[in-house]
Amino acid sequence: MTLSCDAVTQGQTDLDREAIVPEPPVGDVTQAVLEVARRAKLAARSLANATRATKDAALVAMADALVASADEIVAANALDLERGRDGGMAAGLLDRLALDPARIASIADALRTVAGLPDPVGEVVRGSTLPNGLRLRQIRVPMGVVGMIYEARPNVTVDATGLAIKSGNAVVLRGGSAAQSGNEVIVRVLGRALESLDLPADLVQSIDAYGRPGAVALMHARGLVDVLVPRGGADLIRTVVRESTVPVIETGVGNCHVYVDATADLEAALPIVLNAKTQRVGVCNAAETLLVHEAVADAFLPTALAxxxxxxxxxxxxxxxxxxxxxxxxxxxxxxxxEYLAPEIAVRVVADLDEAIDHIRTYSSGHTEAILTRDLPSSERFAAEIDSAAIMINASTRFTDGGEFGLGAELGISTQKLHARGPMGLGELTTTKWIVNGDNHIRP
Amino acid sequence: MTLSCDAVTQGQTDLDREAIVPEPPVGDVTQAVLEVARRAKLAARSLANATRATKDAALVAMADALVASADEIVAANALDLERGRDGGMAAGLLDRLALDPARIASIADALRTVAGLPDPVGEVVRGSTLPNGLRLRQIRVPMGVVGMIYEARPNVTVDATGLAIKSGNAVVLRGGSAAQSGNEVIVRVLGRALESLDLPADLVQSIDAYGRPGAVALMHARGLVDVLVPRGGADLIRTVVRESTVPVIETGVGNCHVYVDATADLEAALPIVLNAKTQRVGVCNAAETLLVHEAVADAFLPTALAxxxxxxxxxxxxxxxxxxxxxxxxxxxxxxxxEYLAPEIAVRVVADLDEAIDHIRTYSSGHTEAILTRDLPSSERFAAEIDSAAIMINASTRFTDGGEFGLGAELGISTQKLHARGPMGLGELTTTKWIVNGDNHIRP
Structure with a gap:
């Protein structure tokens, strides 16, 4: 499973637009969303110390329930599609929104994959016996309540829930008005599956019904929501970062660079540049700018441009x-x-490695940058001086991905430095707790 | 060294008050603070890949310079003290603000202690060779620019700078108007010491001259400042959390509990309760509420209350x-x-462990809670179900401290779940970077 930035298009947020459904007064919405968050926090307690077996069973039950309810989900999704077509939604977005039994089966399979991953909860991160005899352990525990704000992609509803449950968390989802009918049914189906195992349905809740004011209320539910992960275009992420008092993990914006150094193997460089730019254009790890050392510009550029x-x-x-x-x-x-997210690229000839590094440090969003070189000191300087989540040395930028990195699942790719940087797996949905055993120790 | 929450008093912030010095127009202030942050970001590049030897030499040079400039610092501090007395500052706060040569020597020694600690930068956190042959390493690197917003404690100016430099970061300091004259000299002395080793003075900068609008501008310098650590009373921390778009690590508010279980060793419980409450009252890991199981209330309470x-x-x-x-x-x-931070305590009799856990989950700030018990299942349930940074089993809450935990240095105690939880050492001022070596790999 990956929740990567596939086919994210900028400007798709409806956080800054009027929602399609009528909205109740803002004060009522805030109270309602806080109540959702409170129920989520309470529900999370039931999962915090659940065994892996319990959590995996929940994931499998949810997968089975989705497949069993495929007709109901497809029918609800049809309403979203109809509204989208009436509203003039672009074909690509309509496709991203559309569900059919095959897609639902594939979404359900992703839950089964997550069930097969190791449980991050309970890992002893550090531990020691202090000089005074206190026994210290730092152990990995669930965050509690994870908030997700995303756009028009029903698979994220399921993927995010799967990752949250597996790591012992409750999830509060805000999926945007465009996918609202389908998401409503999906959330109900997932909740019923949890209840069938005597787990609270409140582990997965949607606040779509509360529109844009609901999303804003979620962003201010500090103390009830432990982390907020926005997934979508640059506008959505900017809005969440600006508004939120809940800690946010910024994901996904990737203005990625490929730098062809003076000593690059030019024959190998061409397929890497093409792969980074064209293998899939609408994703955050696609290259957006090509920098070419002037010593190889004449030899490389004409072929590359052609x-x-x-x-x-x-x-x-x-x-x-x-x-x-x-x-x-x-x-x-x-x-x-x-970040074009399209078959477009910016190309610049640079005087040397320094100019390449300066260009990248000036314009990069801190996601992934690649250097193509045979010079060891150049590769080492590039890796040391570029301040991005991932550095590729003689490899395509497209490899920055939780699946490719072997993390098993991916909630997104963090471009901030706090808590998580680069592809985020299940471990990034956990925090730690110190447990100290003493023998009636007092501090002198 | 510890920057722990010693003698933090609520309501000490001047972020919500008028600053004492006249302030330039807000737009100019914002530009000036962003320029400070830009210079810090540039300066941080010079330290990002510095060897431990270079960073330790910088710490020692700063320590020597502080001692050599003690007269100048004391003279500037005298101006702060005079202003404080004129403004009716309480005696305890005046004492916290006061510097003399002995205190300056002790602050300088703390820098030498940090020089002796291991360097967190460069640690390989994870690494593997992927099935396709890509070689993957996740390595620890500096954050970049650390912002500190704190109050009237000149030692924090030095301590925060020492921790930031040791972990390869630049620091931007906002120390509050009450300590402004002393901090101005201290920052100049530290900068000159860095320059004497050909390091940029911009690694340590103060924005005190820009008053409250300057602090607000720092909170919005996202992209230039990588993390903001507020240190001080609850009001200051709340303001920073609410205002900031820069990622914040929330520190220090500790509404800590001690729970005396039905099976507690009551003779041992009494000194632990007294230690947790009275060994030092103005600190975040002091106990503020005592919960007593009703089965031992008659046996324990009269003695404890006396x-x-x-x-x-x-x-x-x-x-x-x-x-x-x-x-x-x-x-x-x-x-x-x-959180009294004073010789005051709240005491409640609870029916059982469940009621104790519910009380703590309702009222705790998530810092430290202690259980005193001889019952293993009770201790395990308490540790599993309490959602706080640290759980003490038969030990005083006062042990939650970077120094006590053996972290060597402490920037504060995080009560949030993202990035850092509990005492924060040098490692918490770093992030990670993925470095991937390939052989001209492209993604299929």
């Missing part, structure tokens, strides 16, 4: 790049800053 | 507690919620 053109990639280049290929547009400052 | 009275501790009790001792005040809801 190959990008053949792959129907629009190129925005600096002066030397424009001169090196046909149909290259003139890059502006905006291009260096842009 | 001992607390003898120690001049004011007791706010529930009905049974009031009946069990002389001079016990009637506890209100507020008492269960209050």
């Amino acid at each position: 190959a990008l053109a053949a792959a129907e990639v629009t190129v925005h280049g600096d002066e030397r790049t424009v001169a090196a290929g046909d149909g290259v547009l003139v890059a502006t400052e905006t291009d260096w800053e842009t | 001992a607390l009275a003898a120690a001049e501790v004011t007791v706010h009790g529930d009905e049974r507690t009031v009946a069990a001792g002389d001079g016990v005040l009637v506890a209100t809801e507020t008492d269960w919620e209050t």
